[in-house]
Amino acid sequence: MIAVSPTDLEIYLFHEGSLYKSYELFGAHVVEQNDVVGTRFCVWAPHARQVRLVGSFNEWNGTNFNLVKVSDQGVWTIFIPENLEGHLYKYEITTNDGNVVLKADPYAFYSELRPRTASIVYNIKGYQWNDQTWRRKKQRKRIYDQPLFIYELHFGSWKKKEDGSFYTYREMADELIPYVIEHGFTHIELLPLVEHPFDRSWGYQGTGYYSATSRYGTPHDFMHFIDRCHQAGIGVILDWVPGHFCKDAHGLYMFDGAPTYEYANMQDRENHVWGTANFDLGRPEVRSFLISNALFWIEYFHIDGFRVDAVANMLYWPNSDVAHKNPYAVQFLQKLNETVFAYDPSILMIAEDSTEWPLVTAPTYNGGLGFNYKWNMGWMNDILTYMETAPERRKYAHNKVTFSLLYAYSENFILPFSHDEVVHGKKSLLNKMPGTYEEKFAQLRLLYGYLLTHPGKKLLFMGGEFAQFDEWKDLEQLDWMLFDFEMHQKINVYVKELLKWYKRCKSLYELDHSPDGFEWIDVHNAEQSIFSFVRRGKKENDLLVVVCNFTNKVYHDYKVGVPLFAKYREIINSDAAKFGGWGNVNAKPVAAVKEPFHGKPYHIRMTVPPFAISILRPVKKRGDGSIDGKEKVHRHVIGGRTR
Template identity: 55%
Template sequence: MPTTGVRPRVVRTAPNGLTKEQLYLFNEGSSYHSYRFMGAHLIKRRGTGGVRFAVWAPNAAEVRVIGDFNRWDGRKHVMERMGTTGVFSLFVPKIGEGELYKYEIVSADGSAIRKADPYAFYAERRPGTASVVAGLGGYKWNDAAWYESKRKKPAYSNPLLIYEVHPGSWKIKGKEMFLTFEELAEQLVPYAAELGYTHIELMPVAEHPLDQSWGYQITGFYSVTSRYGSPKQLMGFVDECHRHGIGVILDWVPGHFCKDDHGLRLFDGSPIFEGADSKRAEKPLWGTLAFDFGRSEVVSFLISNAIYWMDVYHIDGLRVDAVASMINLHMDKPPELFTYNALGGHDNLDALRFLKKLNETVFHYYPDTLMLAEDSSAWPAVTSPTYLGGLGFNFKWNMGWMNDILRYMALDPPERAHYHHLITFSLLYAFSENYVLPLSHDEVVHGKRSLLNKMPGSYEEKFAQLRLFYGYWMTHPGKKLLFMGGEFGQFDEWKDGGMLDWMLLDYDMHGGMLRYVKSLNRAYADLPSLWERDSDPHSFQWIDVHNAEQSVISFIRRGFLDYTVIIANFSGNDYRDYRIGVPEPGTYRSVINSNDIPYGGTEAQPQLGYRSESDAWHGHDQSISLRLPPFTFLLLTLDPGDTH
């Protein structure tokens, strides 16, 4: 269950119920629950209810609270400066939940700017930009059994099959009429459970002004976006996921923030969140600003935000966005914006320290959390503990595998013989990190085409190759992630302004794809050899890695007690008598044949078992002969009841 926070300390009271200890730790960069006192909190003071506001604006001449309660006239509610901490605070009596508010900040030059609360728990729906007073208490959680089961099942040695979802386009009710978290709990959760996913990964649900940013350009890091409902509704969604045995991962974006006037940019008239060096702050590729990871109050803000999603919303993990961009001062920047660290290099030393501290803190409070790095760099030991010199994540996206295999699958089949390394090279480094194999939204948008439409050939060949591809993906070492729509072969690329093309399920080939994915997911869950030893190089053994001419690979995945045999024909040729070596005598049962008719294939009566023969092959004393139709994936297991 969620922890209760930091250990008790001697509390010395500052004005408005804040403590000197809280403010000291915030300034020091060690306040990991700063959301508990910063922002707008419903409290009672001398028996009178109201809201205590607290905001960090160290270079402001004056800060005022404005809202409907004072007709947006800041002169009525001037905040008190908390010594030299840079924090301003004020208790406003007789206002409550649902009040709109902002901070009116008088900068050092005397100009007044209006800002949303960086710690606001809710915000009005765009195009409005005001913060909203919101209480987070009162929800009755029913997920104690989930936390207990999670404690008993470490992610490294258990299935991890993630369904990535953009809540605003999975399904909609009309133009800009999004499903609420409550409706997603009723529709998305049972759907994902039926298909066998272990986790749902939500693209960012923090408040953001532009729909087309998909939530990656944020103004309210603590605000659940009002597009999809209230904080309590998000709690209900997560609770429902847990009731179905599904964990929830949140895409989290600590690398940058957008420049909208009401947001963090020049918050008190000066660059306190982004830092004074504009070259270092600018992210020209996205038109955003990077956080100043060397500023202690920013560290408190960001690490508290990570803990907040786990404390308050019971989120099970964070996929940390754009790690490569965080740790490389030159990435995606023109030379005129290059800056260098104190050692003369381009590593962002502050960001590296921040990421290590982030992971140490998260695992201190939540040892069973998933911390996944979306990292395209070659930085070593991303998933090694910090005490061994690593960054401290427990999983990393395998971007190299993803780029290679998608390039390979896009080739015309006769060309694949010349690029065989694209499907085999990944095994040289597959165990250097704890990997997730991502087939994410980034690969099916902006003209990249859907996964189905990346496949060459005729209509039927596209489906056959996508089924083959999914089989290889599911049996390659590493945990799995699939973006929504991939499970039924979305033909068009993702349209963030609409919804998935659910009507495609009326067509046999798309319905067959969904059945295939469901069967593949079930096989993955049922076969420990596919996930039990993902980080152990001894769990993988090539049967034949060298058959580039025929574009066929075969290999073995081993668990502690079981193993599976995998054969994948990436060519358009039909091999009638294809022989592979197998480890033991007996009958090898077909668990998955991607060419079965129910999946959209052509084999009406596929062979269900393959009895081994005493013909030495591929270094084994036993071998089996099988038919390999074009673009076919086979997953076999040894029948324990039928051995020689």
């Protein structure tokens, strides 16, 4: 129950930086006391001389609507004895130097459709959820040893109506969810959906951190979308930006005429790269605001996780020639993660960090930042650089493929092919591949297969699943007409097949974060640019043999060392004709020979297709699940690290 007046404890905790449900104190709340229904407004404006409430209920005239200052550090409040739900409002703030500014509510639950900028009184409560089965299941399973393949998308440009308008949250549930299920993705990740004034910021420059953008409907409409995702078994991750915010006049910037949410020092405040302002992460009230915001999306929208944007921008002070660490950011991120996991241990907290900062996914009690996942930007950059290298020269860039396994278990990694890699002249993933039309598709299939089989969870940006030829055009929908072309149809079939086997083969995800889950067979064949390795599950004989050929040459009767004496059946070959390949497949199981090779006790002879990946698994006997001709295998066990 929201009280008519803020309590002393709420105010104390807010100024201390530990009011983690500050959205219950601030913003606009319809409340009832002594049979009187009214609306309470509360705002933090520490430098203001005066704060008045203006809106559609008083013809935007703040006379007689003065807020009362209830804290020496700038908490202001007013109670209007009327239910103002649905009304527009702003705060009219008189600054210390006598200027008057009109500001939207930082804690507003709903906002006007851009370009209008007023806040809207909205009852965030009352939505009837139907995702109890999903939430119970999520609590029972540890994500570390479960499949996690994320489909990243921008809500406004995934698909548009014929007239170019957006699908609403409710309409998108009907459009998107069947598509995600059909492909087999486990989660979707939505580019930021906080209210933001400029479409082309994609939500990364927000003003309303507590407002689901009104571009696509109401907050309850967005809850409906998430609810439907959960009922279909799809997790929902939000892109979230606690590092910086836009400088539009109605937003957080210079909120009461002086630095409030941003650093007071201009060198620390200004983010010249994006034209934004950096949050003052050392200010207690800002910590209350941001940590509360994470809990708000979890509590009211049942969000399953956050991809925390631009962590490097927080960890290091901006505008400096030297990499100076920001201790406030470290403390904030640690407290953020501790608080979120105390509230819900199943949440995904994913750091988008491009630096070598250590222990990003280690627990805070071990000196870590406390995230449970980190994007592997090094792997992504290395493998894309390797793929863009002319095939005949890849032997000179061999270490671009091998290097990632030297640090693959230093953090809990997600392997991302995200929106950042297909915009601003970087070309689409397909168009990064060298060679002819057919060779581009072949190498993209190989790249996706390598993504699937490399240790770590996975992420793919929208359009990649059918090989979008152009880079992302954020004002248009995806090029759905490409489904009229055979090669795009076939690579889409291939992606679906990859995800089917990904979820079917525990060896592809159970030991993602343990060295026990990966073992090189041949890592030294730079001359032919062929790599072979084993992926393992928790059970001793649960394994796959993977062979990748990054050149356009085909090899028949190619010898590969294997760990088990068994027949091996090819479950995926990216060169199969049904995927658009040339058809160099191993149609029949290949039998192991009792002769050591590649440091393994046995070997097989197989066809290695050009620009392709082959994934083989031991054939099991019917009935007992054992391997044909099973012989004892000795494995060196090294304890892996997960949270």
